[in-house]
Amino acid sequence: MSADASHPDTDTTRPHPARVYDWLLGGSSNHPVDRKVGEALPGETRGNAARNRAFMHRATAWLARNGIAQFLDIGTGIPTEPNLHQIVQAVRPDDEDPYAVVRSLVGALPAGSFLVLSHGTTDQHPEWGRSIESAYEKGAIPLRLRTRSEVEPFFEGLELVAPGLVSATEWYREGPAPTPERSGFHVGVARIP
Structure with a gap:
């Protein structure tokens, strides 16, 4: 296992989804093995990553301007400038059943809280077929893209x-x-009643 000096537990011999996403966003916290996965993706994937990031900025800013002061960011991303971790606390849950994970987390939040969610899809890029998931699979990175109807239950x-x-x-x-x-992402913001 190769490790970079700043993060001794970082395995740079295997691609990681956060570092692939960092590469897609033009970041520098990635390695050749991550870039190999990214380069195997359709070219428009970089634009979709940027559009997803812009959604997150718009949604978070809107919530902050409307009085929401605490944020919980659930994902595997490397903070890419501007750093989301400066306004939210990062958590990596077990995603064996992502619907149950979201329901459990939302169930623990007080009424009036919000869920901001973005999820990868090929709905607007049918020409990609399974090429995105296949590129991640070749890098031994689990990835599950979902259709709009498969994302809707997160907001139930x-x-x-x-x-x-x-x-x-x-x-x-x-x-x-x-x-x-x-776009390669379905997104939504929902209030917890």
Whole structure:
């Protein structure tokens, strides 16, 4: 196992989804093995990662401007400038049953809290077929893309904030509106009743 000096437990001989995502965003916290997976993905994947990141910035900023002061970020991402960890606490749950994990976490939150969720998809990129998942599989990285109907259950029992469950470039609450583009992510913000 090779380790980088700043993170002695980092295995740089195997790709990691957070480092692949970092590469997609143009970051520098990745290694040749991560770049190999990223380079095997369709070219538009980089744009989709950027659009997902922009959604997260819009949703988080809107919530903060509307009085939400505590954030919980659940994912495997490496903080990429600007660092989300500066405003949220990172947690890595076991995702064996992602619906149950989300229900459990949401169930522990007080009424009036919000769930901000983005999930990868090829719905707007049918030409990609399984190429995204296959590229990750070759790097031994588990990845499960979901259709819109498979993402909807994450919001079951919650109050979706307008515009609801949409693509990453369609979600905004305050102007200016993002440029409409095809997206590789379904996103939504929901209030816990």
